[in-house]
Amino acid sequence: MEKVADIASDIGEYIRQQRSNAKISLRQLSKLAGVSNPYLSQIERGVRKPSAEILQQIAKGLRISAEALYVQAGILDLPTGGPVGDAIRADAELTERQKQVLLDVYESFRRENSASRPVAESAATPKTTAPGAEDPEDTTKESA
Structure with a gap:
């Protein structure tokens, strides 16, 4: 029960x-979010833990993403994204x-790069010739 109180206080x-x-x-x-002034005050003081719907209304009033509030409230897990995403969020x-x-x-940059990676890698992959086989593009050998 103590953990719920901590989450309510944190949010x-x-x-x-x-x-x-x-x-x-x-x-x-409270007007922007459509919740009563006393209820919003109780949320801010950690007395009440708001529902996901109320958090969405508050996020709309604050003009922030509801996801950010859901993460803070423990409804959603913190998205992964590596050190860059963590640095931005922090x-x-x-x-x-x-x-x-x-x-x-x-x-979007990461998705774009990963989508184009197979094409770029295949173009950059060095051509290999089977052992003992002649490379038709090898012009260093003299023809007899």
Whole structure:
């Protein structure tokens, strides 16, 4: 039960931090998210753990990805992406929206490169000739 309280506290703190970064008052966010002011206050203080639906509404009000809130709330596992993705997610100087855009661009480059890799590798693979066989492109041998 202690773990649930920690998660509620963590998500509340995270929401408060995002609200503060966006320079939105508690009252403004409650209107944007369509949740009552007291309920949002309880979430931020860690008294209540919001449902996925409420988190989605709050994310919409904060203009951040719902996935970011789901990860913070323990609903979703932190996506893998290696050290670059981890560094982007950990950067406190970036907003959630900026982080998501960077991650999307990075992943699109990775997908593009992995899709083109088999073609590039086959072109770069050195040609091998069976042992003892003559290479028809070998012009160093003199013909008799």
